[in-house]
Amino acid sequence: MPDERRTPKPDSEMSSSDRIVKSILKGLYEGRFVAGQRLVEPDLVSQYEVSRSTVREAIKRLAAMGVVEASLNRGARIRQLSKDEARNVLRIIEVIVGLAARLAAENIADPDGRAQVELALADLLSASKQADRYEFVRQRNRFNRTLARVSRNPELEQMLANLQVHLVRNRLVMQPEDRARSYAMIGAAVLAGDGDEAERQARAHVRRVVGMLDDVYVPAFIGTGNDD
Amino acid sequence: MPDERRTPKPDSEMSSSDRIVKSILKGLYEGRFVAGQRLVEPDLVSQYEVSRSTVREAIKRLAAMGVVEASLNRGARIRQLSKDEARNVLRIIEVIVGLAARLAAENIADPDGRAQVELALADLLSASKQADRYEFVRQRNRFNRTLARVSRNPELEQMLANLQVHLVRNRLVMQPEDRARSYAMIGAAVLAGDGDEAERQARAHVRRVVGMLDDVYVPAFIGTGNDD
DNA sequence: GTTGACGCTATTGTCGGACGATGATCAAGG
DNA sequence: CCTTGATCATCGTCCGACAATAGCGTCAAC
Numbered sequence: 001m002p003d004e005r006r007t008p009k010p011d012s013e014m015s016s017s018d019r020i021v022k023s024i025l026k027g028l029y030e031g032r033f034v035a036g037q038r039l040v041e042p043d044l045v046s047q048y049e050v051s052r053s054t055v056r057e058a059i060k061r062l063a064a065m066g067v068v069e070a071s072l073n074r075g076a077r078i079r080q081l082s083k084d085e086a087r088n089v090l091r092i093i094e095v096i097v098g099l100a101a102r103l104a105a106e107n108i109a110d111p112d113g114r115a116q117v118e119l120a121l122a123d124l125l126s127a128s129k130q131a132d133r134y135e136f137v138r139q140r141n142r143f144n145r146t147l148a149r150v151s152r153n154p155e156l157e158q159m160l161a162n163l164q165v166h167l168v169r170n171r172l173v174m175q176p177e178d179r180a181r182s183y184a185m186i187g188a189a190v191l192a193g194d195g196d197e198a199e200r201q202a203r204a205h206v207r208r209v210v211g212m213l214d215d216v217y218v219p220a221f222i223g224t225g226n227d228d
Numbered sequence: 229m230p231d232e233r234r235t236p237k238p239d240s241e242m243s244s245s246d247r248i249v250k251s252i253l254k255g256l257y258e259g260r261f262v263a264g265q266r267l268v269e270p271d272l273v274s275q276y277e278v279s280r281s282t283v284r285e286a287i288k289r290l291a292a293m294g295v296v297e298a299s300l301n302r303g304a305r306i307r308q309l310s311k312d313e314a315r316n317v318l319r320i321i322e323v324i325v326g327l328a329a330r331l332a333a334e335n336i337a338d339p340d341g342r343a344q345v346e347l348a349l350a351d352l353l354s355a356s357k358q359a360d361r362y363e364f365v366r367q368r369n370r371f372n373r374t375l376a377r378v379s380r381n382p383e384l385e386q387m388l389a390n391l392q393v394h395l396v397r398n399r400l401v402m403q404p405e406d407r408a409r410s411y412a413m414i415g416a417a418v419l420a421g422d423g424d425e426a427e428r429q430a431r432a433h434v435r436r437v438v439g440m441l442d443d444v445y446v447p448a449f450i451g452t453g454n455d456d
Numbered sequence: 457g458t459t460g461a462c463g464c465t466a467t468t469g470t471c472g473g474a475c476g477a478t479g480a481t482c483a484a485g486g
Numbered sequence: 487c488c489t490t491g492a493t494c495a496t497c498g499t500c501c502g503a504c505a506a507t508a509g510c511g512t513c514a515a516c
Contacts, residue, residue, distance in 0.1 A: 458515105459515085460513100460514095460515085460516095463512080464509105464510085465510080465511100467508085468505105469504100469506080470505085471504080471505100472502095472503090473500105474500080474501080475498100475501100476500100477498080477499100479496085480493100480495080482491100483490100483492085486490090
């Protein structure tokens with residue numbers, strides 16, 4: 001087993017479609033792409049200066065990741081989660097993050113992993129107390145990613161990364177003090193090596209976020225997908 | 229006897245690559261494709277009588293699903309899980325199935341869903357007691373799928389379906405009596421509407437399966453590069 | 457004015473061929 | 487025996503093309 005600690009993905013070892021996928025995902029984080037936006041193949045062709053085949057591959061991959069939804073003969077668009085879908089995804093994130101927290105706690109003996117968790121937690125706590133939403137989301141994602149990495153479960157890491165994409169667009173943020181306390185408890189349990197407690201705290205936190213869905217959620221500008 | 233209530237996906241509304249993906253997945257279940265097997269594009273082109281573009285799309289999708297692993301310039305092959313990877317995936321399956329069981333229990337008031345669970349459970353129990361491994365795996369997958377469907381969480385359903393693909397090839401089966409008892413307890417909790425207990429039982433069961441990994445797992449033909 | 461049939465346009469799904477790049481294979485040479 | 491270089495299989499990417507479909511506007515009929 002190769003022990004590749006991370007996958008920084010040197011550009012030279014990425015296919016062109018990989019680069020497009022990555023760029024679009026990044027664009028999502030940065031707001032260059034917004035939910036509901038169409039991904040028109042010819043546009044992307046000229047934008048990225050690659051052939052249509054390459055663009056199509058990238059789109060297919062994004063679709064398989066759930067980032068993009070594609071209907072037959074009608075192209076692809078950035079997926080806009082309805083409130084129900086957001087709730088569904090969050091329930092999944094709940095148990096996945098819970099698992100990551102548990103496994104991270106179980107592996108916290110590793111000094112290197114422990115250091116990473118401590119660092120990410122410190123930054124997250126300081127970002128939690130501030131109002132900068134963008135920075136908070138960044139640190140939250142980093143913290144989750146760190147937990148997944150320390151879990152020593154690459155499959156989990158991958159899965160959490162895919163799921164987190166859906167969280168970028170939501171404005172689900174708790175009050176600064178609340179979320180700081182929430183994450184402090186998760187972090188404490190993880191650093192204490194208490195897997196049960198770590199999972200419980202992580203899940204409880206996500207559950208609290210789910211509870212905010214009904215209050216805060218704005219259906220955005222898509223609005224047509226009204227179905228149950 | 230097949231009560232396919234879920235989206236049956238009429239072939240007319242599927243793209244060619246969809247059909248290939250579906251066919252390969254089916255082939256996995258039926259043994260036409262085995263772990264480690266290479267997926268050579270020209271072969272698939274002639275086999276399915278489509279263009280290479282279409283084949284590539286299908287492969288990309290399978291890769292994004294984790295069914296296939298692709299290395300740059302070296303093509304794709306059916307993914308062969310190492311013992312560690314199998315363990316990692318099973319830990320994820322544990323919490324996902326646990327969530328499905330919990331949500332199914334919470335929705336068990338719906339008479340239609342309840343009927344489906346009862347039916348799938350009955351068939352699973354009867355299959356559990358027999359030795360036919362293939363039939364047991366079929367019924368186990370159906371039971372899990374049913375739980376996910378009754379959960380009314382399509383994202384969860386999709387995710388579980390993807391994860392279950394990895395389980396097809398493993399020979400992780402408990403003793404008939406044990407697994408029957410295991411599933412009986414899960415089913416009872418679900419049918420009783422006890423979400424906590426359902427999740428606990430489901431997770432405990434998967435955990436027991438994980439525990440068998442060290443005993444039963446055979447590395448299979450991973451190193452041989454054996455095709456055909 | 458509304459409605460519905462019709463045709464146009466944009467875009468997609470699929471195709472076939474082409475090229476260079478890369479990994480694997482194997483024989484010749486040290 | 488190990489190294490090296492040629493050969494081959496296959497992939498990544500590109501190009502150009504076509505039919506099929508969806509969305510949109512037009513226009514006649516009511």
